[in-house]
Amino acid sequence: MNSFNSLLEGFASAFSVSNLLFGLLGTFLGTLVGVLPGIGPALAIALLLPITYTVSPSSALIMFAAIYYGAMYGGSTTSILLNTPGESGSVITALEGNKMARNGRAGAALATAAIGSFVAGTIATFILAFTAPTIADWAIKVGAAEYVALMLVAFSTVSSLLGSSQIRGFISLAVGLVLGLVGADLQSGLSRLTFGNDAALEGIETVTVIVSIFALGEALYIASRFKETGWKIIPMKGRALMSRDDWKRSWKPWIRGTAIGFPLGIIPAGGSEVPTFLSYGVEKSLSKNKAEFGKGAIEGVAGPEAANNANAAGALVPLLALGLPTSATAAVILVAFQTYQIQPGPLLFSTNPALIWTLIASLFIGNTLLLILNLPLVRFWVQLLKIPRTYLFAGIVSFAMLGAYALNTSTFDLSVAIAIGIVGFLFRRYGMPITPLILGLILGPNLELQFRRALQISAGDYGTLIASPLSKALYLTLFLVIVAPNVIKLVKKLKAKSNK
């Protein structure tokens, strides 16, 4: 069966009344949580996880797809009107979008962000529908040894590229790996790092870690360090519409943003920071209105917003086809799948094609619903920004605690949540990136499993790890990712010295 037919069947099952309602609910909740300042898509999805515990897998996944796109959509509204980007991907949007809002062009900025997200999301989901199965077909042949190499590359790129300091990224990863070790070892039953606590034998819940490191860590950090800083909402005049000139200036950046964002989502480049920055740079150098950049150029909103959305869809390719999350948000979605005992990866396309095609179809539907519902409703979302900060954080924190507790109705999870919250505070205070920790926690146990499997097959011969050409190529990449930034640094240092 080819992708196109499967996709049509996916649409057929996604278009049932109840699934559409779940999609609608997802877009609503996603936008709602995404609009709230300080909540990025990763936290938004993690916070909404408890709501889906009781619905059927396909409905839940449809809801997640909608929440995913909805949260990103809501996030751009906040960056434009409040200048407080909820996640790294919207930093650039805030840059130009907020300036546009100050010039009284909030409506046009919101519209180009929304329509750009829609265009990018639709194109990218289309490419996703046709590339993911191909990659999955190929990935079925990928052995355990190559998986080990693949995960090591994902680890090192995410740790190296995020944040300003490579070593802090790797330390964050190591802490995540430690958290992933806690519990009984699956093969031998050996209890590791449990210190005699029975509840710890089950391991540390990923959802608990994600919710607490983002929500509780942020609350502790903001409360104790940025108490006085308030927000200033820029009032929105008129409606969210674009003039003919705005359209003319926007459509090319949308396409270029998609072209930059999607491929960078597939490779583990560590989330949407790099593609949005790249897109901004490209638009700035191509634009005829260079002087406007920094003062509210619409291209500077259209391009990065499209790149951000295409990047998010791109990140779903390795997630669905390989079971390999490459960003914090993709990691949360992986956990959402696992809650339903579904393991994303190459086998999923053959074992559960109906589910995966329904999911892909609902990405299209969610994206369209967002555009239809949200542009007219933008005033309603803006009202949400007026919730006072004290109540907002109180709500986020208590909901995070509820999420941590409701997972297993266990107070052990709550103690873990508080401890991880403190870790989140320390990481923010000492400039450590958080995404590597989450990847380490989720992929660490998987890495160990594949590593052991590879060596069992080879009867303990370590040579198997680098036997295939793919592994060799991956280890070469790994070497470059770790060494290249240091070489560049060294060369710059030497140059600076010789110039003196």
Add this chain to the structure above:
Amino acid sequence: MKFKPGAKSELTFVGSLFALGVLVFWDTWRTELPEINLTISPKLFPYIVSFMLMLLSSILFIQILRGDLATPEGLEPGDKIEKSDLRTFILVLASLFAYLLLIERGGFVIANSVTFVGISYSFGNKKLLKASGIAVLLSTIIYFSFTKFLHVALPAGIFKGLM
């Protein structure tokens, strides 16, 4: 030796990461292996992780000693690093512990309301009566929508039989 402001606390933080590495090493070393034949010992991976953590935190420790301090989130490199407000930090933490202690003894509505008001107060809200009203209302709505519509059981606590 003179330190830049903030260096001492960061050194303590990185030192505790090193200690975490030592802890992982010690825990792995002291546990006894079950008597089964495995190609790869379940101890290998923890050992690697503990060495990685100890090595990396030592390198970072030296970097900090040489003046390469972290930039706290939300600040630009070179910004003055202010001390965290310890009192507020403890207030937030206490609100979190209140939830942990109250959820099964007092029930969801009480735990959630206390935490809500506590956090709101930590963020500078002085109108405690209004905050309490909102907290109780919100908690009750959440309680009923979770137990009745989503079928996620939450502890009723002291209101058992009433709710």
